[in-house]
Amino acid sequence: MKENSDPSDDSRISALLREARQAPELPPRFQQNVWQRVEDAQAPAKSASWLENLADLILRPRFALAAAAVILLAGVCAGASQGRQVARHEAQMNYLASVAPTAVH
Amino acid sequence: MNRPLLILVGALTLGAAIFTGSYVTARHATVACCTKPADDLDWLRAEFHLNEAEMARVRELHEGYRPKCAEMCAKIAAKKSELDSVLGGSTNFTAGAQTKLNELAVLRAQCQAQMLRHFVAVSQAMPPDQGRRYLAKMKRLTLGSRESMEPSMSDEAGHEQHH
Numbered sequence: 001m002k003e004n005s006d007p008s009d010d011s012r013i014s015a016l017l018r019e020a021r022q023a024p025e026l027p028p029r030f031q032q033n034v035w036q037r038v039e040d041a042q043a044p045a046k047s048a049s050w051l052e053n054l055a056d057l058i059l060r061p062r063f064a065l066a067a068a069a070v071i072l073l074a075g076v077c078a079g080a081s082q083g084r085q086v087a088r089h090e091a092q093m094n095y096l097a098s099v100a101p102t103a104v105h
Numbered sequence: 106m107n108r109p110l111l112i113l114v115g116a117l118t119l120g121a122a123i124f125t126g127s128y129v130t131a132r133h134a135t136v137a138c139c140t141k142p143a144d145d146l147d148w149l150r151a152e153f154h155l156n157e158a159e160m161a162r163v164r165e166l167h168e169g170y171r172p173k174c175a176e177m178c179a180k181i182a183a184k185k186s187e188l189d190s191v192l193g194g195s196t197n198f199t200a201g202a203q204t205k206l207n208e209l210a211v212l213r214a215q216c217q218a219q220m221l222r223h224f225v226a227v228s229q230a231m232p233p234d235q236g237r238r239y240l241a242k243m244k245r246l247t248l249g250s251r252e253s254m255e256p257s258m259s260d261e262a263g264h265e266q267h268h
Contacts, residue, residue, distance in 0.1 A: 082128075087135060100174075
């Protein structure tokens, strides 16, 4: 068995191996894309839009409960005010019908 | 649709439903609670801030006026039916129809005069400023509809003549 091979044989073998194992072709603008991704990864996270902020606010239980209570109260006040006006008008019509039926009908 | 927009639309819909529900319930409850059809004079007490003595006097006037008003209404209804029967059969406007129309107008004028006298009497049973307000309001409510109709009709007649 030969222990010390010829160095020229090694270099020939290496050259043959390099030829046999060809590197695949890189996609176009490969290097530019790699750098772009590196920059994107290093950049600080984008701030959320106003819509996302609003949605986050709405989903907070305390805010949602407070808003629901305010809306409920506004509805009750508006309804009661309108109801008082309707009742007052009906009472006025009752009186008018009793003293001036020809004016009402 | 993206998630934040969906949340916003959902929240607005829920808010509108809460407002509508509470508004309708409160309105219905207030009307049911505050309307008292049993007493015709309830509106006078609330609107003109009358005390018990003033209310008693107004009630007395009201009770005295009601039968006269009903009698006048019955006379007007009878006269209207007479006019209808005169007008009903013929295609001409007869002298009889004119007479019935005049009689109806006289009855209506008498009814209005009686009504205005009652309003004056009621206004005098109230504190002076409330009485003036009552009289002005009742004139507007009972005579106002005809007064507002007549100028518009005379305008229309004027337009007809110009064309």
